[in-house]
Amino acid sequence: MAIDAADFVARVRSVVGESATPIGLHEPELGEIDKQYLSDCIDSTFVSSVGAFIPEFEQRMQEITGAKYAIAASNGTSALHIALYVVGVEPGDEVMVPSLSFVATANAVAHAGAVPHFIDSEYATLGLSPEALRARLSQMKREGGKVYNPETGARIAAISPMHALGHPVRIKEIVAIADEYGIPVVEDAAESLGSFVDGQHTGTFGLTGMISFNGNKIVTTGGGGVILTNDDAIGKRAKHITTTAKLPHKWEFEHDELAWNYRMTNLTAALGMAQLQKLDGFMAEKRIIAERYAAAFEGFEGAKFVAEPAGTTSNYWLCAVQLDEPSLEQRDALLQACHDVGILARPMWNLLHKQRMYSSAPAADLEVATALHASLICLPSTPRLARR
Numbered sequence: 417m418a419i420d421a422a423d424f425v426a427r428v429r430s431v432v433g434e435s436a437t438p439i440g441l442h443e444p445e446l447g448e449i450d451k452q453y454l455s456d457c458i459d460s461t462f463v464s465s466v467g468a469f470i471p472e473f474e475q476r477m478q479e480i481t482g483a484k485y486a487i488a489a490s491n492g493t494s495a496l497h498i499a500l501y502v503v504g505v506e507p508g509d510e511v512m513v514p515s516l517s518f519v520a521t522a523n524a525v526a527h528a529g530a531v532p533h534f535i536d537s538e539y540a541t542l543g544l545s546p547e548a549l550r551a552r553l554s555q556m557k558r559e560g561g562k563v564y565n566p567e568t569g570a571r572i573a574a575i576s577p578m579h580a581l582g583h584p585v586r587i588k589e590i591v592a593i594a595d596e597y598g599i600p601v602v603e604d605a606a607e608s609l610g611s612f613v614d615g616q617h618t619g620t621f622g623l624t625g626m627i628s629f630n631g632n633k634i635v636t637t638g639g640g641g642v643i644l645t646n647d648d649a650i651g652k653r654a655k656h657i658t659t660t661a662k663l664p665h666k667w668e669f670e671h672d673e674l675a676w677n678y679r680m681t682n683l684t685a686a687l688g689m690a691q692l693q694k695l696d697g698f699m700a701e702k703r704i705i706a707e708r709y710a711a712a713f714e715g716f717e718g719a720k721f722v723a724e725p726a727g728t729t730s731n732y733w734l735c736a737v738q739l740d741e742p743s744l745e746q747r748d749a750l751l752q753a754c755h756d757v758g759i760l761a762r763p764m765w766n767l768l769h770k771q772r773m774y775s776s777a778p779a780a781d782l783e784v785a786t787a788l789h790a791s792l793i794c795l796p797s798t799p800r801l802a803r804r
């Protein structure tokens with residue numbers, strides 16, 4: 417049955433309101449305090465890779481997430497690359513990831529020289545399915561304490577679940593399964609700043625995790641990321657290799673290994689410090705927006721609002737609705753109807769195993785990810801929408 421597009425748009429409109437200009441999916445919220453911090457940073461002349469805002473930002477991210485280490489990085493992709501590298505992902509390895517994710521989840525694996533190995537998602541969380549993970553791992557070969565893909569001969573070096581749209585995956589179950597196999601978990605928590613499971617912040621369950629501060633995230637630094645870990649050796653190493661592996665010295669330039677310049681700038685961290693002051697307010701506003709969408713789609717024929725997984729606190733980074741029947745045609749007709757009136761709704765990302773770089777990468781059955789891809793529509797979720 418075709419969904420009534422006019423009714424769909426009217427329900428979205430009841431939440432986002434009228435606007436003379438297009439209503440974006442997620443717009444940065446910048447104001448006086450952001451200008452002030454940036455101005456202070458410029459006045460200090462410390463606008464580059466050294467400055468007081470960087471350790472302050474790292475400290476604040478430790479407090480917010482409860483992680484022992486929060487290492488600032490140039491963006492979420494570089495943070496994820498290093499989060500994989502420091503747990504021991506090496507060229508030729510495979511890393512199990514969801515196919516339903518942003519391309520960076522797989523790109524970071526490839527930047528580490530490894531190959532993504534795609535695992536199915538689940539309806540309840542939109543993220544990696546623990547059951548699908550267990551089923552796939554049971555097909556792998558265990559030898560000498562390591563796990564190998566019998567088809568490719570590659571080692572499974574890490575599992576990298578992603579908290580889609582800010583909704584936490586069943587991370588405790590995923591970590592428990594990974595532990596059984598002795599495989600480290602690297603959490604892609606790019607989208608889930610402010611999302612918790614049983615009071616623990618996403619990104620802190622795995623051996624490492626990361627968060628993105630890209631312009632479309634709940635708080636933005638323009639571009640930036642942090643690597644999270646509770647492990648002393650890994651935390652110190654991550655800091656060292658994201659900062660060119662330079663040995664501390666007043667004037668000597670001695671670097672003890674090949675490393676990266678993945679540093680966050682002080683200017684970026686200054687904006688981050690301003691933005692983090694608003695995080696609690698943004699999170700409260702996101703819940704208001706979520707409640708309004710949930711109410712607007714109550715009783716709607718053909719689609720339902722995507723609520724946070726039971727037992728978790730989502731930051732509701734992007735609110736979404738899910739069609740009862742997966743259909744790319746129906747999905748695109750609704751997206752078109754929204755765009756026709758300046759509501760810039762979006763689909764989920766195209767499945768990673770279909771992207772040309774990864775079309776021959778190993779993949780398990782991806783039935784649920786395929787259905788979710790054809791049924792999810794993300795709706796405008798900028799915090800200010802709650803203030804109307």
Ligand SMILES: Cc1ncc(COP(=O)(O)O)c(C=O)c1O
Nearest residue numbers: 491492493518520521606628630
């Ligand atoms: C799931 C996911 N992983 C990784 C990233 C990479 O972050 P960045 O854009 O900061 O490189 C993003 C978003 O941008 C993301 O949504």
